[in-house]
Amino acid sequence: MVPVENTRERLLAAAQRLFAQGGEEATSLRAITREAGANVASVNYHFGSRDELLRLVLEGYLEPINARRLAMFDAAVAEYGDHVPVGVLLTAFLRPDLDALADLRAHNPQIARFIGRAYTQPSASVAGFMHEQFAPVAERLIPLLRQTLPQVPEHEVRIRLGFVVSIITGLFATATPAPDGRPPMESPDIYVQLARLIAFLEPGLAAPPPPGESDDHRHLH
Amino acid sequence: MVPVENTRERLLAAAQRLFAQGGEEATSLRAITREAGANVASVNYHFGSRDELLRLVLEGYLEPINARRLAMFDAAVAEYGDHVPVGVLLTAFLRPDLDALADLRAHNPQIARFIGRAYTQPSASVAGFMHEQFAPVAERLIPLLRQTLPQVPEHEVRIRLGFVVSIITGLFATATPAPDGRPPMESPDIYVQLARLIAFLEPGLAAPPPPGESDDHRHLH
DNA sequence: GTCTATAGTATGATAGAC
DNA sequence: GTCTATCATACTATAGAC
Numbered sequence: 001m002v003p004v005e006n007t008r009e010r011l012l013a014a015a016q017r018l019f020a021q022g023g024e025e026a027t028s029l030r031a032i033t034r035e036a037g038a039n040v041a042s043v044n045y046h047f048g049s050r051d052e053l054l055r056l057v058l059e060g061y062l063e064p065i066n067a068r069r070l071a072m073f074d075a076a077v078a079e080y081g082d083h084v085p086v087g088v089l090l091t092a093f094l095r096p097d098l099d100a101l102a103d104l105r106a107h108n109p110q111i112a113r114f115i116g117r118a119y120t121q122p123s124a125s126v127a128g129f130m131h132e133q134f135a136p137v138a139e140r141l142i143p144l145l146r147q148t149l150p151q152v153p154e155h156e157v158r159i160r161l162g163f164v165v166s167i168i169t170g171l172f173a174t175a176t177p178a179p180d181g182r183p184p185m186e187s188p189d190i191y192v193q194l195a196r197l198i199a200f201l202e203p204g205l206a207a208p209p210p211p212g213e214s215d216d217h218r219h220l221h
Numbered sequence: 222m223v224p225v226e227n228t229r230e231r232l233l234a235a236a237q238r239l240f241a242q243g244g245e246e247a248t249s250l251r252a253i254t255r256e257a258g259a260n261v262a263s264v265n266y267h268f269g270s271r272d273e274l275l276r277l278v279l280e281g282y283l284e285p286i287n288a289r290r291l292a293m294f295d296a297a298v299a300e301y302g303d304h305v306p307v308g309v310l311l312t313a314f315l316r317p318d319l320d321a322l323a324d325l326r327a328h329n330p331q332i333a334r335f336i337g338r339a340y341t342q343p344s345a346s347v348a349g350f351m352h353e354q355f356a357p358v359a360e361r362l363i364p365l366l367r368q369t370l371p372q373v374p375e376h377e378v379r380i381r382l383g384f385v386v387s388i389i390t391g392l393f394a395t396a397t398p399a400p401d402g403r404p405p406m407e408s409p410d411i412y413v414q415l416a417r418l419i420a421f422l423e424p425g426l427a428a429p430p431p432p433g434e435s436d437d438h439r440h441l442h
Numbered sequence: 443g444t445c446t447a448t449a450g451t452a453t454g455a456t457a458g459a460c
Numbered sequence: 461g462t463c464t465a466t467c468a469t470a471c472t473a474t475a476g477a478c
Binding site: 028029030040041043044049050 | 470471472473474475
């Protein structure tokens with residue numbers, strides 16, 4: 001009946017492609033509409049503004065990843081109860097990212113970089129949005145880590161989780177075959193990647209906190 | 222005799238300030254000249270182009286850090302010989318960054334973010350430049366790590382060093398007091414920060430490589 | 443829903459007077 | 461070395477015809 005929404009879908013797909021290749025500021029309204037074969041006004045009509053469209057694109061990638069993380073946390077608790085092993089928690093946290101990364105590498109080898117940049121380059125318009133997406137995951141994971149690692153204070157757990165996030169971010173940011181740069185851990189096998197990350201991260205997460213940390217400078221928050 | 226070069230210095234200083242506050246694409250040629258009290262043509266006259274100027278600013282921050290890293294590697298080898306402890310190598314690698322970070326936080330709390338972005342957001346113009354700055358450090362450090370950790374294959378050492386770089390990058394990228402986001406490890410004490418990083422990183426670097434890695438999928442490069 | 447046309451504003455670079 | 465003036469080009473957003 002209604003032939004509607006065709007342009008809208010084309011615009012979304014075009015924004016994904018361009019976002020992928022050049023990042024946010026390279027994805028101009030005019031480039032999007034050109035790529036989609038639509039006119040310059042169509043983005044404002046369908047999405048209100050360029051920024052709204054870019055947020056939608058970003059959400060399309062991040063939301064499924066974080067939803068899957070939460071589901072894997074639930075499954076882990078159902079299986080292990082109060083003391084989920086660190087390796088299991090790390091797997092639940094990392095696998096959705098690695099799967100998404102493998103998928104992006106196969107189908108769109110450029111868009112992963114954009115996601116990585118969205119973390120470190122909040123660009124004002126997506127700044128709060130990134131945190132809004134990630135906060136529920138952190139608030140669920142941190143208590144679980146605390147239960148498994150009671151010797152590590154919460155403040156330290158949060159910082160160490162930040163380290164893990166930085167590494168993941170780096171994987172996304174360097175996913176593209178850069179002409180030169182650090183080797184992007186290009187193994188195609190997800191389980192090899194996961195094993196490598198866990199081998200590196202697990203002992204660090206469980207390590208005793210450094211001296212002078214347990215109750216030092218903790219008088220605020 | 223010659224009153225020359227005054228404008229040039231003012232332009233450099235202005236570019237640093239603006240670069241710091243808003244990142245690369247927020248630092249327009251016109252904003253720089255306005256901040257420096259010069260005219261729009263002066264940047265092109267003194268530096269050839271806007272990109273040349275921005276590379277100079279970046280180099281002013283990165284070059285001293287990497288030079289200090291190399292010096293600390295030399296000092297460590299002079300003291301320990303062929304088997305420098307991992308913690309000492311990590312200290313030599315991390316301290317120049319942490320010192321620079323502390324200095325930036327004190328004097329210019331915004332520019333650290335820009336440096337972090339320069340890593341993950343190579344922005345075409347500075348892409349090769351970042352690698353050119355970092356490559357000598359990596360090529361010096363990796364053999365030292367290999368000597369201390371012979372059980373970890375070189376391929377794995379390189380990947381793990383990439384993890385360390387990601388974490389450092391994250392520290393720079395989140396150095397600014399973000400309104401919300403992961404806690405930026407805001408301890409003012411560099412030695413606390415260093416101890417925290419080493420406590421987390423050292424066991425991961427020295428960990429036995431994951432199974433299926435030693436000689437797997439190593440038939441290329 | 444889709445389009446053209448355009449307003450309004452930014453950009454980097456350069457020519458040429460002083 | 462420094463300036464003004466200007467070129468050529470990008471951008472987002474909107475008004476209004478169809």
